[in-house]
Amino acid sequence: MKIGVPAEIKNNENRVGLTPAGAFELVNYGHEVFVQEEAGVGSGFSDEDYRDAGAVLLPTIEAVYALAEMIVKVKEPTPYEYPLIKKGQVVFTYFHFASSEALTRAMIASKAVCIAYETVSDEDGFLPLLTPMSEVAGRMAIQQGAKYLEKPIKGRGVLLGGVPGVPPGKVLVLGAGVVGVQAAKMAAGLGAHVTILDINMKRLRYVNDIMPNHVVTEFSSVFNIKRHIKNHDLIIGAVLIPGAKAPNLITRDMLKEMRPGTVLVDVAVDQGGCFETTRPTTHEDPTFIIDDIVHYCVANMPGAVPYTSTLALTNVTLPYVLKLANLGWEAACEKYPDLGRGLNIVKGEVVIDEIKKAFESALV
Structure with a gap:
C-alpha cells in the first residue's frame, strides 16, 4: 500500500503522523511511504532520518495526497486539505467530528474512508x-494552569504548591478518566489540594486507591460543581464521551460564582468543550477572559511537546496502520473489531451514531 504522511498545518501543530521508525516498519513489510519534506522537523526528525528509513520525500502536501492510498495524520484535515482528499482514500487521524459540522460535511462529500483514532476501542x-495524548494533555493542563494562575497573566496570583505557612492552591478536576487522573497526579505532585469529580464510582474508587490523601474524590453533580467552583483556583475540564460532543458542565452564569482570576483549562475542547464559554484557541493565542475568568482552550495541547507526543502516538497507532496496510481497510476492520469501531464516515455515509446525534437532522 502507498501510505502518505503530510505535514500538519494546524496552527502550531508540530507533531507528525509517523516517526522514521514507523516508516521503516512499513517499508520492511513491503509498503511505500511518502513523507512531505520537513514534515517531521517540528518533532525532531529530519528528512534524512526518513530517507534512511526507506521513505520517499515529496516536496508538497498536494503530491502526498495525490499518491497515497492511505493518509496517516495527527489532526483533522484543514479546509485547505479538503479538496486534496480522494474518493476511497483512507484517512487515519484524530477527527473529533462531533465538534465540527463543516469538517463532517467535507468528509462526507469527499467519499473518503475516515477512521478516527479517538473512537478505536476495545x-x-x-x-x-x-x-497517550490524553496522558500528555492531562499533565500539560496542570503545567499551563499553574502558569496562567500568575498575576501578570491575569490569574489569581496563586502558587499551586503553596509555601510553608501558606496553604496550597486548590484544583478541581471534572472527570476521572485518563486526562483527569493524569491532571490530578501532576497537581498532587506539585502539592496542590485536588478535588476530582466523576459519575463513575468505579473510577472514583480507583483514584481514591492510587492517589495521596490530599486528592479528594466526590460524586459529580450540578450541586457539587457549583459548590466547588466558588473556592477552587484552577478547574480542569476532562470529560469525554467517545465520539460525541462533550456536555457543558459549567455554564456562563456559573462564572459569576468564581473568584476573579480563576483559571479554566478545557481539555475537552476538541469535542466541543465542557464549559459553555469554551471556544478553541491556539498555542499562538492560548487564552481569553470572560467575567474575569481566564480560559485556556488550546485544541492541540500535545502539539506543544511534539517530540514526546509523536513518539507516544506512533507507539500505539503503528500496529493499526500495519493492519490497515497489510489487509486493506475492509478486511482489517472486519478482522479487528476495535479498529472497526474507528470507522466514522465511509464513502459518503456516516456510520457512527454519535455524529448523527451531534447534528441531529442537519446531515439528513
Missing part, C-alpha cells in the same frame, strides 16, 4: 489511540 470501551 469491548470494554478502552481507547488505545486516544490514551
Whole structure:
C-alpha cells in the first residue's frame, strides 16, 4: 500500500503522523511511504532520518495526497486539505467530528474512508489511540494552569504548591478518566489540594486507591460543581464521551460564582468543550477572559511537546496502520473489531451514531 504522511498545518501543530521508525516498519513489510519534506522537523526528525528509513520525500502536501492510498495524520484535515482528499482514500487521524459540522460535511462529500483514532476501542470501551495524548494533555493542563494562575497573566496570583505557612492552591478536576487522573497526579505532585469529580464510582474508587490523601474524590453533580467552583483556583475540564460532543458542565452564569482570576483549562475542547464559554484557541493565542475568568482552550495541547507526543502516538497507532496496510481497510476492520469501531464516515455515509446525534437532522 502507498501510505502518505503530510505535514500538519494546524496552527502550531508540530507533531507528525509517523516517526522514521514507523516508516521503516512499513517499508520492511513491503509498503511505500511518502513523507512531505520537513514534515517531521517540528518533532525532531529530519528528512534524512526518513530517507534512511526507506521513505520517499515529496516536496508538497498536494503530491502526498495525490499518491497515497492511505493518509496517516495527527489532526483533522484543514479546509485547505479538503479538496486534496480522494474518493476511497483512507484517512487515519484524530477527527473529533462531533465538534465540527463543516469538517463532517467535507468528509462526507469527499467519499473518503475516515477512521478516527479517538473512537478505536476495545469491548470494554478502552481507547488505545486516544490514551497517550490524553496522558500528555492531562499533565500539560496542570503545567499551563499553574502558569496562567500568575498575576501578570491575569490569574489569581496563586502558587499551586503553596509555601510553608501558606496553604496550597486548590484544583478541581471534572472527570476521572485518563486526562483527569493524569491532571490530578501532576497537581498532587506539585502539592496542590485536588478535588476530582466523576459519575463513575468505579473510577472514583480507583483514584481514591492510587492517589495521596490530599486528592479528594466526590460524586459529580450540578450541586457539587457549583459548590466547588466558588473556592477552587484552577478547574480542569476532562470529560469525554467517545465520539460525541462533550456536555457543558459549567455554564456562563456559573462564572459569576468564581473568584476573579480563576483559571479554566478545557481539555475537552476538541469535542466541543465542557464549559459553555469554551471556544478553541491556539498555542499562538492560548487564552481569553470572560467575567474575569481566564480560559485556556488550546485544541492541540500535545502539539506543544511534539517530540514526546509523536513518539507516544506512533507507539500505539503503528500496529493499526500495519493492519490497515497489510489487509486493506475492509478486511482489517472486519478482522479487528476495535479498529472497526474507528470507522466514522465511509464513502459518503456516516456510520457512527454519535455524529448523527451531534447534528441531529442537519446531515439528513
